[in-house]
Amino acid sequence: RAQYLSNMANHVVDLDQENVGSLKQQIAKLFEESLRFTIPDELDVEPAIAPCQNPKFGDYQCNNAMGLWSKVKGKGTQFGGPQPIGQAIMKNLPSSEIIDSCSIAGPGFVNVVLSQQWIAKSIQRMLVNGVETWAPKLPVKRAVVDFSSPNIAKEMHVGHLRSTIIGDTLARMLEYSNVNVLRRNHVGDWGTQFGMLIEYLFEIFPNGEVNDQAIGDLEAFYKASKQRFDSDPAFKERAQQAVVSLQGGEERYRTAWAQICEISRKGYERVYERLGVELEEKGESFYNPYIPGALELLSKQGLIEESEGARVIFIEGKNIPLIVVKRDGGYNYASTDLAALWYRLNEEKVEWIIYVTDVGQREHFEMFFTAAKRAGWLPAEDNKYPKASHVGFGLVLGEDGKRFRTRSTETVKLVDLLDEAKNRCKTALIQRGKGQEWTEEELERTAEAVGYGAVKYADLKNNRTTNYTFNFDQMLNDKGNTAVYLLYAHARICSIIRKSGKDIEELKKVGTLELAHPDERVLGLHLLQFAETVEEACTNLLPNVLCEYLYNLSEDFTRFYTNCQVVGSAEETSRLLLCEATAVVMRKCFHLLGITPVYKI
Numbered sequence: 001r002a003q004y005l006s007n008m009a010n011h012v013v014d015l016d017q018e019n020v021g022s023l024k025q026q027i028a029k030l031f032e033e034s035l036r037f038t039i040p041d042e043l044d045v046e047p048a049i050a051p052c053q054n055p056k057f058g059d060y061q062c063n064n065a066m067g068l069w070s071k072v073k074g075k076g077t078q079f080g081g082p083q084p085i086g087q088a089i090m091k092n093l094p095s096s097e098i099i100d101s102c103s104i105a106g107p108g109f110v111n112v113v114l115s116q117q118w119i120a121k122s123i124q125r126m127l128v129n130g131v132e133t134w135a136p137k138l139p140v141k142r143a144v145v146d147f148s149s150p151n152i153a154k155e156m157h158v159g160h161l162r163s164t165i166i167g168d169t170l171a172r173m174l175e176y177s178n179v180n181v182l183r184r185n186h187v188g189d190w191g192t193q194f195g196m197l198i199e200y201l202f203e204i205f206p207n208g209e210v211n212d213q214a215i216g217d218l219e220a221f222y223k224a225s226k227q228r229f230d231s232d233p234a235f236k237e238r239a240q241q242a243v244v245s246l247q248g249g250e251e252r253y254r255t256a257w258a259q260i261c262e263i264s265r266k267g268y269e270r271v272y273e274r275l276g277v278e279l280e281e282k283g284e285s286f287y288n289p290y291i292p293g294a295l296e297l298l299s300k301q302g303l304i305e306e307s308e309g310a311r312v313i314f315i316e317g318k319n320i321p322l323i324v325v326k327r328d329g330g331y332n333y334a335s336t337d338l339a340a341l342w343y344r345l346n347e348e349k350v351e352w353i354i355y356v357t358d359v360g361q362r363e364h365f366e367m368f369f370t371a372a373k374r375a376g377w378l379p380a381e382d383n384k385y386p387k388a389s390h391v392g393f394g395l396v397l398g399e400d401g402k403r404f405r406t407r408s409t410e411t412v413k414l415v416d417l418l419d420e421a422k423n424r425c426k427t428a429l430i431q432r433g434k435g436q437e438w439t440e441e442e443l444e445r446t447a448e449a450v451g452y453g454a455v456k457y458a459d460l461k462n463n464r465t466t467n468y469t470f471n472f473d474q475m476l477n478d479k480g481n482t483a484v485y486l487l488y489a490h491a492r493i494c495s496i497i498r499k500s501g502k503d504i505e506e507l508k509k510v511g512t513l514e515l516a517h518p519d520e521r522v523l524g525l526h527l528l529q530f531a532e533t534v535e536e537a538c539t540n541l542l543p544n545v546l547c548e549y550l551y552n553l554s555e556d557f558t559r560f561y562t563n564c565q566v567v568g569s570a571e572e573t574s575r576l577l578l579c580e581a582t583a584v585v586m587r588k589c590f591h592l593l594g595i596t597p598v599y600k601i
């Protein structure tokens with residue numbers, strides 16, 4: 001132990017210890033060795049490790065015995081049933097400082113109680129070397145997250161807000177796991193609606209001097225041009241011609257198109273800025289030059305057929321084929337997505353492509369993924385890479401149970417929505433007397449962190465596939481499972497540490513963390529499960545898994561803090577370190593969820 005502490009003081013990173021993976025993976029590794037030794041004929045059996053259902057029996061359990069028994073029985077095995085197999089698995093476990101004791105339950109489940117000293121040591125090591133050392137290891141190096149992706153000239157609606165929030169979190173979790181993430185804004189900046197928009201632009205600005213103010217409200221501009229399009233056949237004719245001119249690259253049309261896109265972009269930026277979301281725009285137009293080549297490849301493989309004048313790909317089990325060239329010869333959403341997939345796989349060389357849209361688009365993704373599999377662009381098996389995943393999400397509902405809208409307009413202006421969350425927080429802070437206590441700057445920053453954080457968390461805490469009801473009062477409540485509650489819980493921990501008057505950096509080096517009280521142990525174990533939680537959230541693309549972890553962490557902390565005196569106790573140093581470790585992990589959770597932590601309330 002003396003040796004170990006002096007190493008830590010010198011910040012020597014024990015590489016062997018740093019690269020072992022999540023707690024669950026470390027336990028799995030031990031059982032893997034035991035399984036190889038116990039049943040050498042079944043080498044492909046993966047250890048089945050899970051947290052114990054009932055903490056009375058232990059922390060983790062190995063569930064392999066029953067499955068192994070059904071594999072080996074009748075093959076002249078030495079074992080008389082699942083329980084002896086479990087016994088043998090337990091006996092053959094390599095010795096390790098991780099495990100304190102083991103026991104057998106039922107038909108061969110091996111329960112494991114982890115060593116308290118080891119849990120404490122692992123947490124202390126994280127405090128010294130940083131929470132980055134707890135990053136999970138994923139089997140991919142580079143991924144695309146295709147998210148947000150609004151459509152130019154149309155309103156960015158709450159669906160795009162969900163996509164932005166969920167996509168950003170997934171990107172953050174992958175980035176934390178050392179994946180190189182290409183954050184792609186696949187904006188709808190191409191397609192036939194541009195003919196109409198450009199023609200209308202020419203009508204209102206005949207001399208070509210476009211100004212932002214005049215078409216600042218792009219939604220109104222879109223509606224007005226659509227009305228012209230629907231009511232005037234001559235205009236419609238010109239609009240259709242304009243699409244051809246635009247796609248043919250005619251200068252005047254390209255310029256008008258670029259102007260319209262630029263105005264839209266400024267609108268999105270106001271949302272991204274508030275949310276602190278970074279995106280790189282590669283819109284539909286970017287992939288346009290790649291469409292003919294991609295379709296050519298599919299064609300050569302005999303995937304594309306002629307149907308009612310269009311070119312289509314028939315997909316088994318689907319009534320309608322995937323249209324890749326429309327009857328008028330134009331390309332569409334699907335042809336663009338096929339070209340983008342080809343580009344991402346071959347030019348950007350990514351191994352995982354993640355698309356974040358509402359569940360309504362599931363069919364579209366299923367169909368073009370299937371086409372790509374048939375073409376051999378993607379492997380047929382879902383557990384192999386490169387992989388394409390559609391992350392579908394449900395609707396945002398209003399209090400009336402219908403699609404969320406505000407009173408005044410048909411859709412909700414996202415910027416107004418975010419500003420309202422922030423302003424409500426600011427009012428609440430002023431009511432609590434912070435107006436006098438804090439500077440205006442502090443007040444602003446805190447209101448933003450809490451307000452935007454509340455909107456994000458209310459979205460992320462639900463399983464993404466379900467619809468959820470947007471409710472300011474609920475999401476801004478300082479009790480219950482809300483960002484407000486969690487941010488305050490974190491600030492409270494920071495204030496405990498501050499008020500102790502101790503230098504926590506110094507304690508990390510010279511103090512020792514111990515987990516003697518049962519509530520300390522529960523909290524410590526939960527901290528150690530951070531890596532496997534992020535891993536699960538990444539693998540299954542479920543941010544709510546991380547939210548649940550964070551909420552439980554704050555519950556475990558509360559129980560510990562209620563039952564264990566920190567400041568002034570004999571265990572003060574150890575307990576302050578435990579407070580610090582909780583704050584560090586909470587902050588990492590906030591960071592992964594795109595929420596800015598606050599340090600005082």
Ligand code: ARG
Nearest residue numbers: 146149150151186187188357
């Ligand atoms: N622009 C589309 C929409 O608003 C979302 C695009 C999603 N990404 C993609 N590659 N299809 O519905």
